[in-house]
Amino acid sequence: MTRNTEENIFATVPDEQGRYGVYGGKYVSETLMAALAELESVYRMLSVDPDFQRQLDEDLTHYVGRPSPLYEASRWSDNIGGARIFLKREDLNHTGAHKINNTIGQALLAKHMGKKRVIAETGAGQHGVATATIAARLGLECLVFMGEEDIRRQALNVYRMKLLGAEVIPVTSGSRTLTDAMNEAMRDWVTNVDDTFYCIGTVAGPHPYPLLVRDFQCVIGREARAQSLNQVGRLPDALVACVGGGSNAIGLFHPFLEDSEVAMYGVEAGGHGISTDQHAAPLTAGSPGVLHGNRTYLMQDSDGQIMETHSVSAGLDYPGVGPEHSWLKDLGRVNYVVADDDEALRAFHTLTRVEGIMPALETSHALAYAETLAAQMTPQQMIIVNLSGRGDKDIHTVAEIDGIEF
Amino acid sequence: MSRIEGRFKQLAMQGRTVLIPYIVAGDPAQDVTVPLMHQLVESGADMIELGVAFSDPMAEGPVIQLAHERALASHTSLSSVLTMVQVFRETDATTPVLLMGYANPVMHMGYAAFADAAGAAGVDGLITVDIPPEEVDGINSELQRVGIDNIFLVAPTTPEERIAQIAARASGFIYYVSLKGVTGAGNLDTKEVASRLKLIRKHSDLPVAVGFGIKDAASAAAVATVADGVVVGSALVDTLAQAFAGGGDQAVALGSAGKLLKQIHQGIANAAS
Numbered sequence: 248m249t250r251n252t253e254e255n256i257f258a259t260v261p262d263e264q265g266r267y268g269v270y271g272g273k274y275v276s277e278t279l280m281a282a283l284a285e286l287e288s289v290y291r292m293l294s295v296d297p298d299f300q301r302q303l304d305e306d307l308t309h310y311v312g313r314p315s316p317l318y319e320a321s322r323w324s325d326n327i328g329g330a331r332i333f334l335k336r337e338d339l340n341h342t343g344a345h346k347i348n349n350t351i352g353q354a355l356l357a358k359h360m361g362k363k364r365v366i367a368e369t370g371a372g373q374h375g376v377a378t379a380t381i382a383a384r385l386g387l388e389c390l391v392f393m394g395e396e397d398i399r400r401q402a403l404n405v406y407r408m409k410l411l412g413a414e415v416i417p418v419t420s421g422s423r424t425l426t427d428a429m430n431e432a433m434r435d436w437v438t439n440v441d442d443t444f445y446c447i448g449t450v451a452g453p454h455p456y457p458l459l460v461r462d463f464q465c466v467i468g469r470e471a472r473a474q475s476l477n478q479v480g481r482l483p484d485a486l487v488a489c490v491g492g493g494s495n496a497i498g499l500f501h502p503f504l505e506d507s508e509v510a511m512y513g514v515e516a517g518g519h520g521i522s523t524d525q526h527a528a529p530l531t532a533g534s535p536g537v538l539h540g541n542r543t544y545l546m547q548d549s550d551g552q553i554m555e556t557h558s559v560s561a562g563l564d565y566p567g568v569g570p571e572h573s574w575l576k577d578l579g580r581v582n583y584v585v586a587d588d589d590e591a592l593r594a595f596h597t598l599t600r601v602e603g604i605m606p607a608l609e610t611s612h613a614l615a616y617a618e619t620l621a622a623q624m625t626p627q628q629m630i631i632v633n634l635s636g637r638g639d640k641d642i643h644t645v646a647e648i649d650g651i652e653f
Numbered sequence: 654m655s656r657i658e659g660r661f662k663q664l665a666m667q668g669r670t671v672l673i674p675y676i677v678a679g680d681p682a683q684d685v686t687v688p689l690m691h692q693l694v695e696s697g698a699d700m701i702e703l704g705v706a707f708s709d710p711m712a713e714g715p716v717i718q719l720a721h722e723r724a725l726a727s728h729t730s731l732s733s734v735l736t737m738v739q740v741f742r743e744t745d746a747t748t749p750v751l752l753m754g755y756a757n758p759v760m761h762m763g764y765a766a767f768a769d770a771a772g773a774a775g776v777d778g779l780i781t782v783d784i785p786p787e788e789v790d791g792i793n794s795e796l797q798r799v800g801i802d803n804i805f806l807v808a809p810t811t812p813e814e815r816i817a818q819i820a821a822r823a824s825g826f827i828y829y830v831s832l833k834g835v836t837g838a839g840n841l842d843t844k845e846v847a848s849r850l851k852l853i854r855k856h857s858d859l860p861v862a863v864g865f866g867i868k869d870a871a872s873a874a875a876v877a878t879v880a881d882g883v884v885v886g887s888a889l890v891d892t893l894a895q896a897f898a899g900g901g902d903q904a905v906a907l908g909s910a911g912k913l914l915k916q917i918h919q920g921i922a923n924a925a926s
Contacts, residue, residue: 264787274756274783276712278808278833280815420718426709433711438834440810537756537783538709550730551761553708 257504260574265454268577270570273453275433275540282440287455289360294462299355306351307466310384311341313348315467317474317631323601330484330624332617334604334634335471335499344607344636345467345495346377350446352463354381357444364388364443368432370397370425370491371562371609372404373636374448379413389413392431394423397561404640422555425491425565429539449492450569453540457569464498471631472502479629485510485620488633489613490530490583491563493572495635500581511580513572514616516558517587527556529568530576530583543570559588559644560608562636586615594618595638595645607636608644656749656777657802657825660700661860661881670877670921672697673862674914675753675886677704677720678737679729681897686737689893689907694748696911697918702780702884705734705754712782714837716887719894731758731767735774742775751778751804751825756788764795772799778825780804786819793822806830807853809845820857826882827859831866837887841866847879870920877921885917 260267273283293299307313315336324332337345350367357365365387369375375391382389391408395417398405408415421427429452436445450457450464475483486503488496490513503509518526526532529544536545538553546554546566558564575581586594594614599605606614610633617632624630638645646653654662664671674693678686690701704717706724713721731754738750752771759767759781771779779801784792786805796803802825807816810833820827829849831841841863850861862882867873873883892913896906 272788273785274788275785276782276808276830277785277806277819278810278830280785280787280808281810281812420722421708430709430711434714434835437712438838440833537760539711540783545757547757547761550732551758552725552730553757 255505260571261454261458265458267570267574270542270573271454271457272542273540274537274542275453276437278437278440283453283455286356289356290455290459293356293359302355303352307348311347311351312339313466314470315339317471317478320602323598324621326601327618327621329621329626330628330630331626332621333483333629333631335467335631337467337495337633337635338604338606338637342377342380343639344373344377345464345498346374346448347380348466348498349448349460349463349494350374350377350381352459353444353446354385354387357387357446358385360444362442362444364439365446366390366392366432366435366443367446367448368392368425368428369448370428370564371560371607372397372401372408372640373562375413375415376404376407376411378446379408379411382413383411390416390435392416392418392428392435394418394425394428396423397425400644401561401640402643424561426553433539449494450497450571451492451539451541451543451567457541457571460494461497461501461571464494465501467495467498467633468500468502471499475631482506482509483631484624484628485512485630487512487514487613487617487620487630489514489563489609489635490568490572491516491527491565491609493569495633497569497571499631499633504580511582512616512620513581513583514612515583515585516560516563516612517585518557520587521585524554525557526585527558527564527566528585529566530572531585535573538567541570543567543573544576559591560612562607562609563612584616586612590615592645592648604634605638606634607638608641610635655800655802655825657700657751660749661826664699665881668925670880670925671699671862671882672918672921673700673702673882673884674698674889675702675704675884676890676893677706677717677724678734679706679724679727680720680890681723682727683729683733683737685903687740688903689910690741691745692907692911693914694745696914698748698914700749700751702751702753703734703738705731705752705758707755707758710755712835714835714887716837716891720890731762735770735776738776739774749777750775751780752776753780753782756781756783759792764792768795768799768801771801776801778802778804780806780828782806786822789822804828809833809849813852816853817856823857823859825859827853827857827861829853829861829863831863834865836865839866841872841876843875843879846876850879870916873917874920874924877924883921885914889913
């Protein structure tokens with residue numbers, strides 16, 4: 248393997264201001280600036296504290312069930328007839344997705360800061376469930392903001408959150424999806440900033456969130472890198488992950504960034520196609536702007552208004568993306584591509600039937616692209632796909648599309 | 654001296670507090686805004702704050718969120734707001750006008766292009782809720798070039814060293830957000846506001862206006878005893894919305910907004926006397 252000999256520029260971001268090149272930063276109202284500064288200083292201190300790291304590692308091992316396996320999907324690979332495809336099984340984590348890696352970490356921060364109340368935004372409900380789970384375990388009050396449209400399409404996760412003792416607050420503004428849930432969570436935080444910890448579910452938001460969420464999710468890539476070397480004796484030729492806000496993708500990619508021979512593909516939601524305005528692919532078809540506290544690629548119109556997005560998967564239905572992805576795009580280190588609704592649904596069915604693994608619809612976008620990519624490669628090559636979440640929550644959506652009523 | 658600073662000085666000499674009504678430009682229709690601005694001046698406005706609608710108004714409570722939605726539904730853009738200011742200026746050359754909005758529409762237009770267009774239209778000041786001092790240098794130099802004041806917010810949570818940092822960059826006046834929360838929320842604590850204003854004045858000679866929680870003549874009067882300026886937003890926006898929703902025509906709606914502002918103006922005058 249070849250590591251870049253030049254200075255590792257990937258370790259230089261974010262800078263002191265929380266910037267990734269021209270992206271990132273802290274674009275929030277003055278009321279929140281002190282809270283962000285406090286969070287940053289607590290995190291800087293704890294991230295080098297051996298006791299904090301030990302606690303985090305213990306929780307990841309005994310509560311989340313890490314390390315997650317790196318599974319070779321041989322039958323699927325053979326059917327495609329190209330590269331060997333390995334799946335990083337984040338769907339096997341407690342609560343069924345990668346989201347818990349982050350909420351475990353943020354909840355430890357909240358506890359350390361003496362906050363009694365935790366709030367979160369959620370799209371597909373996976374981050375909401377992961378937050379409600381850890382709040383139940385630590386005895387914290389938990390409120391989850393969720394768009395009305397997402398409450399409808401993710402009813403199972405809504406009930407899971409309620410069973411866990413969280414209050415799910417329906418958000419009725421705008422498109423009633425993830426972006427509106429995030430607006431409402433910010434409004435709650437600004438109002439209750441003294442006793443409330445805002446647990447953001449992705450690598451977006453104001454600094455230091457993109458940094459700390461990345462750090463907590465990097466366990467995915469660290470494990471995958473070691474597993475690849477141990478199990479296969481080499482590094483993969485390519486990594487593939489879906490990108491909504493981009494936390495599972497950055498978690499897989501980041502520990503490999505210096506490995507210049509490893510190609511990376513972030514797969515955005517193409518919705519009804521990027522030639523329409525019914526998609527959620529800001530990196531592929533958007534332009535830079537400011538939303539939710541950071542500068543990044545956005546879906547916006549000619550007046551700088553944020554556009555409504557569409558994706559079959561609630562978790563990718565977001566007009567922005569984490570600022571580090573914007574930086575990696577401009578740098579050319581990561582290729583950002585799209586898979587549309589139909590391609591994702593086909594991949595959902597394929598993996599379920601061929602490997603007996605039912606992926607989340609978000610993850611299905613990565614699988615759809617991996618299939619295309621693998622077909623262009625040889626059996627001597629290998630791909631790792633981040634299987635970021637399981638698909639149980641999406642059964643109703645898929646059934647509805649297939650015209651089945653329960 | 655800018656039109657904003659001039660207005661504060663002029664009223665301070667008369668022992669009066671500057672009354673600043675906030676409305677969302679283009680709510681509920683674009684042709685309402687300029688007549689409404691004139692109505693507000695007639696009813697006691699010393700300065701006008703025009704909200705620039707944004708798709709994701711994160712700092713706003715429900716009343717002003719809905720106003721943003723109505724303004725966007727009437728196809729109001731940052732450019733059309735600048736046109737409204739220009740038309741207003743044709744018949745009012747003295748009332749300062751400031752815009753309050755979010756970073757993205759301004760950034761999308763381009764800081765230099767915005768500064769040129771806003772300066773030409775007759776805009777006097779700009780408040781961008783989500784551009785704190787850390788991110789402000791790019792836009793501040795452009796605003797200074799055309800003589801537009803950049804108005805900063807100071808919050809109840811702002812530590813003293815940040816107040817100093819903000820004061821060093823601010824011009825026109827400093828906007829004190831009187832409560833932790835979104836626009837139109839809660840009840841403000843005048844004693845708390847007074848002690849915070851004292852702290853701000855330790856670091857700045859600029860006038861200080863207070864907003865986010867002033868609902869009526871009584872709360873305006875209470876704040877006026879300690880502040881140089883008072884901003885009234887949600888209460889006014891709600892009055893307009895209800896007048897239009899009740900099927901009232903434009904004259905009726907403008908009349909009800911004017912009536913509310915007159916009451917507040919009177920409340921402030923009584924407090925001063």
